[in-house]
Structure formats: structure tokens, C-alpha cells
Amino acid sequence: MPKKKLTQAEMPVADYAFYGLVWAGTVLTDRVDRALSKAHDLPVSWFEVLLWLASSPDPVPASVLGNSTMLSRSQVSRVVDALQSRGLVTRTPSPRDARSVEVSLTPEGHRLFEAADATRRECLAPVFTDLLDQDDLQALGTVWQKLKADKDA
Template sequence: MPQRKIAQAEMPLADHAFYGLVWAGTVLTERVDRALGKAHDLPVSWFEVMLWLASSPDPVPASVLGNSAMLSRSQVSRVVDALQGRGLVTRTPSARDARSVEVALTAEGRRLFAEADATRRDCLAPVFADLLDRADLEALSAVWRKLKAHKEGGAAGPA
């Protein structure tokens, strides 16, 4: 006899909403990981670190990078090692703190990031951006900001 699934109506709203976030994050991340791996030999964890670096005009202290990425500090360190091994990032001693290093994308890292970011957008468009309207995206952004602000102990700000 086939197993039945719990219908949405049987699941409390908060549980369904949480499950939906987990499901969407898992499915979309796996999709991006496959696309980036196939097109650029670039795991999604590497892409995430590159995303933070690409969004900063200046080199990023390794500790800040570790606090920003959705990876553990040891994972960030391993990713930076791998990226440096491929010539995609540099590590330089910090001018502000002799005990720390700063990480920056190389020219090759910026080039690869731009290509990988286009791949990410293309692979997500049909299953995310093209399905959602501006109000949907704003609502998701408001939820993300609210959850993140609570984690960081701050105010959620305007929705």
C-alpha cells in the first residue's frame, strides 16, 4: 500500500511555512550547485565566498568573511585555500590588524565570478525569478531581513 503524505491543510501554518523555506533552499541550492559545477567546476560554497568578495570594493578580512557566509569559519578557510590554489583569490596581511589577513578576488576570480553569476541567474530564472512577481520577491526579502535581524539581535526594520 502506498504511503500517503500529510496534506497541507493538516499541517500547522508555521510548520508548513518553515518546511517551505527549507524545501526551497535545498532544491534551489542543489540546482545552482549542479549548474555551477557543470559549467565552471565551481561548487556553490566557493561561489558564495566569491559573492561576498565580489560585493566588496575592498579586500575583506577573513574573520568578516567567516561571519558573513553561510558556512562555518573552518569551511570558509578551506574554501579560501581552494580558491587561492586556483588563482581566484589573494590573501594579504591586514594593514589594520597584523594578526589577520584580508581576502580579495583576483582579476581571474572576478572574471569567473561574473560568468558563474550569469549561470546562477540563468538556472534559477525558470524556477524562481520568472515565477515570482515583484510583490513576491519583496515579501521574501522582508521575511529574510526579519529572520536575519532577529538572529543578529537587531530590529527587523521596515518590511
């Protein structure tokens, strides 16, 4: 006898909300990863590092990238190695701490980020931003801030 799926009404609200977050994160990340890999040979983890670097006017300490991204410090190090080998980022010794390095985008890194960011936005529009209004997006931002604030506590 085939088993039926639970409906939203049969699931506790907190469980359904959690499932929704997991589903959305998995499906949207996979969609972006496929689009970025196909168009730019750029895995989503690399894009995440580029996003943080593009958002900063100054070079970013490698340790800050490890604390800011969804990647472990060792993953960040491998991603930065790969980005550097493609000429997209540079590493420079930190003027504040001789033991650490700072990472910044090269001009080619900025160009690739701009193109990849346009690809990301284009691929998400029909399944995310076009479906949600400003109130929805603001609510998601508020939820993310609450969840992140608890993580940082």
C-alpha cells in the same frame, strides 16, 4: 497500506512555512550547485565566498567572510585556500590587524564570478525569478531580513 502525504491544510501554518523554506533552500541550492559545478568547476560554497568578495569594493577580512556566509570559519578557510590555489583570490595581511588577513578577488576571480553569476541567474530563472513578481521577491527579502535580524540579536 500506502501512507498519504500531509496536505497544506492538514499542517499547522508555521510548520508548512518552515517546510517550504527548507524545501526551497535545499532544491534551489542543489540546482545551483550542479549548474556551477558543471559549467565552472565551482561548488556553490565557493560561489558564495566569491559573491561576498565581488560585492565588496575593498578586501574583506577573513573573519568577516566567516560571519557573513553560511559557512563555518574553518570551511571559509578551506574555500579561500582552494580559491587561492586556482588564482581566484589573494590574501594580504590586514593593515589594521597584524594577526588577520584580508581576501580579495583577482582579475581572474572577477571574470569567473561574472560568468558563474550569469550561470546562477540562468539556472534559477525558470524555477524562481521567472515565477515570482517584484512583490513576491520583496516579501521574501522582508522575511529573510526578519529571520536574519533575529539570528544577529
